[in-house]
Amino acid sequence: xxxxxxxxxxxxxxxxxxxxxxxxxxxxxxxxxxxxxxxxxxxxxxxxxxxxxxxxxxxxxxxxxxxxxxxxxxxxxxxxxxxxxxxxxxxxxxxxxxxxxxxxxxxxxxxxxxxxxxxxxxxxxxxxxxxxxxxxxxxxxxxxxxxxxxxxxxxxxxxxxxxxxxxxxxxxxxxxxxxxxxxxxxxxxxxxxxxxxxxxxxxxxxxxxxxxxxxxxxxxxxxxxxxxxxxxxxxxxxxxxxxxxxxxxxxxxxxxxxxxxxxxxxxxxxxxxxxxxxxxxxxxxxxxxxxxxxxxxxxxxxxxxxxxxxxxxxxxxxxxxxxxxxxxxxxxxxxxxxxxxxxxxxxxxxxxxxxxxxxxxxxxxxxxxxxxxxxxxxxxxxxxxxxxxxxxx
Amino acid sequence: xxxxxxxxxxxxxxxxxxxxxxxxxxxxxxxxxxxxxxxxxxxxxxxxxxxxxxxxxxxxxxxxxxxxxxxxxxxxxxxxxxxxxxxxxxxxxxxxxxxxxxxxxxxxxxxxxxxxxxxxxxxxxxxxxxxxxxxxxxxxxxxxxxxxxxxxxxxxxxxxxxxxxxxxxxxxxxxxxxxxxxxxxxxxxxxxxxxxxxxxxxxxxxxxxxxxxxxxxxxxxxxxxxxxxxxxxxxxxxxxxxxxxxxxxxxxxxxxxxxxxxxxxxxxxxxxxxxxxxxxxxxxxxxxxxxxxxxxxxxxxxxxxxxxxxxxxxxxxxxxxxxxxxxxxxxxxxxxxxxxxxxxxxxxxxxxxxxxxxxxxxxxxxxxxxxxxxxxxxxxxxxxxxxxx
Numbered sequence: 001x002x003x004x005x006x007x008x009x010x011x012x013x014x015x016x017x018x019x020x021x022x023x024x025x026x027x028x029x030x031x032x033x034x035x036x037x038x039x040x041x042x043x044x045x046x047x048x049x050x051x052x053x054x055x056x057x058x059x060x061x062x063x064x065x066x067x068x069x070x071x072x073x074x075x076x077x078x079x080x081x082x083x084x085x086x087x088x089x090x091x092x093x094x095x096x097x098x099x100x101x102x103x104x105x106x107x108x109x110x111x112x113x114x115x116x117x118x119x120x121x122x123x124x125x126x127x128x129x130x131x132x133x134x135x136x137x138x139x140x141x142x143x144x145x146x147x148x149x150x151x152x153x154x155x156x157x158x159x160x161x162x163x164x165x166x167x168x169x170x171x172x173x174x175x176x177x178x179x180x181x182x183x184x185x186x187x188x189x190x191x192x193x194x195x196x197x198x199x200x201x202x203x204x205x206x207x208x209x210x211x212x213x214x215x216x217x218x219x220x221x222x223x224x225x226x227x228x229x230x231x232x233x234x235x236x237x238x239x240x241x242x243x244x245x246x247x248x249x250x251x252x253x254x255x256x257x258x259x260x261x262x263x264x265x266x267x268x269x270x271x272x273x274x275x276x277x278x279x280x281x282x283x284x285x286x287x288x289x290x291x292x293x294x295x296x297x298x299x300x301x302x303x304x305x306x307x308x309x310x311x312x313x314x315x316x317x318x319x320x321x322x323x324x325x326x327x328x329x330x331x332x333x334x335x336x337x338x339x340x341x342x343x344x345x346x347x348x349x350x351x352x353x354x355x356x357x358x359x360x361x362x363x364x365x366x367x368x369x370x371x372x373x374x375x376x377x378x379x380x381x382x383x384x385x386x387x388x389x390x391x392x393x
Numbered sequence: 394x395x396x397x398x399x400x401x402x403x404x405x406x407x408x409x410x411x412x413x414x415x416x417x418x419x420x421x422x423x424x425x426x427x428x429x430x431x432x433x434x435x436x437x438x439x440x441x442x443x444x445x446x447x448x449x450x451x452x453x454x455x456x457x458x459x460x461x462x463x464x465x466x467x468x469x470x471x472x473x474x475x476x477x478x479x480x481x482x483x484x485x486x487x488x489x490x491x492x493x494x495x496x497x498x499x500x501x502x503x504x505x506x507x508x509x510x511x512x513x514x515x516x517x518x519x520x521x522x523x524x525x526x527x528x529x530x531x532x533x534x535x536x537x538x539x540x541x542x543x544x545x546x547x548x549x550x551x552x553x554x555x556x557x558x559x560x561x562x563x564x565x566x567x568x569x570x571x572x573x574x575x576x577x578x579x580x581x582x583x584x585x586x587x588x589x590x591x592x593x594x595x596x597x598x599x600x601x602x603x604x605x606x607x608x609x610x611x612x613x614x615x616x617x618x619x620x621x622x623x624x625x626x627x628x629x630x631x632x633x634x635x636x637x638x639x640x641x642x643x644x645x646x647x648x649x650x651x652x653x654x655x656x657x658x659x660x661x662x663x664x665x666x667x668x669x670x671x672x673x674x675x676x677x678x679x680x681x682x683x684x685x686x687x688x689x690x691x692x693x694x695x696x697x698x699x700x701x702x703x704x705x706x707x708x709x710x711x712x713x714x715x716x717x718x719x720x721x722x723x724x725x726x727x728x729x730x731x732x733x734x735x736x737x738x739x740x741x742x743x744x745x746x747x748x749x750x751x752x753x754x755x756x757x758x759x760x761x762x763x764x765x766x767x768x769x770x771x772x773x774x775x776x777x778x779x780x781x782x
Contacts, residue, residue, distance in 0.1 A: 037535055231763075357598070359528065359604045359608060360608070361607070364762065
């Protein structure tokens with residue numbers, strides 16, 4: 001019993017540290033990717049290639065004056081960011097990142113806890129997150145916030161339906177609500193992943209899930225609650241300092257959660273796309289080695305003066321990581337983690353990519369899209385899957 | 394809610410809907426990301442639907458028209474830059490043409506071609522800012538930065554010519570302010586050669602984009618009659634199907650020697666205005682290329698300022714009054730100049746396109762959604778400096 005508590009506490013600490021760092025650096029990645037889509041360098045001043053920018057942002061947000069407008073509903077106004085951030089961070093604890101590992105003689109799963117209703121837990125918690133936004137909009141005593149909050153509640157409730165229906169079909173295939181078992185059923189290469197797995201490939205469910213996830217996390221093209229050009233900043237117009245940062249972090253935490261969910265439910269979680277015997281264990285080495293060589297090349301033929309020093313260092317680090325992946329003693333836990341983060345990262349990249357490309361929907365179009373197209377499509381997909389699963393089992 | 398305590402905005406009566414719910418009065422601007430400067434819209438909302446909209450202007454009033462009266466004719470050129478700060482050279486041109494008409498001056502053909510070329514670059518500059526901000530209003534943020542990439546090059550060209558990026562004051566009564574700099578021909582040629590492919594890039598992102606079409610097609614509709622009644626001009630009118638363009642109808646500065654199309658559409662919605670302006674960019678690029686290739690441009694440029702004495706010493710303008718119209722990027726820009734025979738104008742009045750276009754706001758947005766209001770405002774392409782003067 002004691003060891004359970006100790007292990008859990010260690011896991012919480014590790015997960016919390018990793019999640020918050022990822023949150024901060026996801027923002028750096030987003031700014032860099034968007035910048036390169038938009039032909040500009042992005043953050044470049046704070047640290048090499050702006051790598052310390054997240055740190056600077058955190059310091060700035062903490063030290064900002066914390067304003068509270070008059071005539072707000074104080075209790076709800078203060079509770080809203082807490083609800084948003086808590087609910088956003090909570091759902092990560094049922095996500096399995098990898099198989100069992102053995103540390104100092106103790107075997108444990110790379111997962112906070114395996115609820116037998118993991119999927120339902122994630123859905124429930126993410127629905128609770130709407131309260132944060134709706135209450136923020138209502139309590140701020142600002143018309144823009146109110147409109148943003150109303151839009152957001154309507155949007156998130158509407159998109160929750162296709163989201164849940166899209167999740168239901170891979171669950172039918174797995175016949176379990178535990179996320180760990182869902183991944184277990186998909187082990188064995190890309191053809192057994194739910195997105196391509198028979199009897200009915202869940203590619204449609206995957207796309208519906210992604211679209212609904214964009215709406216759930218208020219990202220472009222569904223970012224109406226905070227549509228800057230209409231509603232100034234939407235529900236968080238009146239929030240400053242860390243209260244604003246809480247909403248900001250909640251959005252990014254939600255992005256990470258849905259990407260992890262998509263990875264676990266559709267893309268086979270931590271399992272490699274083809275078995276390790278056929279060389280999939282060398283893929284990370286190859287990727288990092290290539291990245292290292294590219295960095296070294298650009299370090300030699302530098303475009304900006306600072307790159308002369310920073311890029312060779314990055315290149316050496318990448319090559320070291322590439323070598324690390326070849327060590328048999330760490331391969332056991334490093335490879336699953338690599339595959340998990342590669343898949344989730346690809347989905348996160350899609351989030352950012354879309355933001356750099358698409359305009360924004362209008363409110364009625366958004367609602368029409370989910371009720372007239374997405375919801376029926378998800379329903380149909382679930383029906384077909386259900387029939388086929390019953391037929392073949 | 395019916396009286397706001399702000400003078401001038403007591404017009405809105407907060408009505409009740411049929412169900413008895415109250416309507417909401419929303420104050421958009423003067424500090425709002427999408428009112429393009431300092432426009433203020435008092436908007437009455439029923440849910441997300443705009444039931445009433447009252448534009449409130451005057452936050453950028455500078456008294457420029459009055460200030461004309463205490464400057465000499467030549468000094469006053471610098472004031473015109475600051476009216477429509479996105480199209481400074483168009484304003485320079487309108488004012489200079491008006492005064493030249495009073496003086497009965499004929500300016501050298503080389504200078505005229507130069508003026509055409511730079512004015513068309515100004516049109517590109519203005520349309521690029523419009524496209525960027527309009528697309529950003531609808532949520533496509535990348536287009537904004539693409540447009541500003543090209544605009545930066547145009548501003549560099551302006552700086553090369555006049556030493557200033559925005560407040561150029563490069564046209565003077567009688568010609569140009571300075572001899573063109575060395576290497577200008579190559580610089581503009583490089584830019585204009587690559588420009589059409591850049592326009593293709595913007596169109597790739599928007600023209601066939603389902604979301605963009607959904608947001609703009611059928612939005613901000615207005616009949617041609619309504620527009621004519623309200624004094625709307627320029628691309629908005631051409632998007633409603635009227636082929637009107639001062640460059641063609643009432644040529645000035647030898648525009649009649651250039652070959653260009655006047656794009657028109659008949660849908661009169663935000664999408665049609667977008668198409669018209671994008672096509673105008675291509676046509677402007679065509680005009681700039683013709684001006685570059687023109688034989689006259691290859692000769693020496695010394696003749697550009699043979700009204701040197703006029704430029705430096707100042708001059709008296711004969712008594713009289715004159716009205717000169719040009720086609721600015723936003724529409725019909727008119728300068729009404731009255732002279733009492735002294736060295737400074739007695740009165741200058743400007744008929745600015747932004748003011749006329751802005752009047753269409755209430756009729757265009759009432760009954761639509763807030764998001765459509767933003768799209769419609771963006772499609773008008775007004776500059777508040779131009780509206781308030």
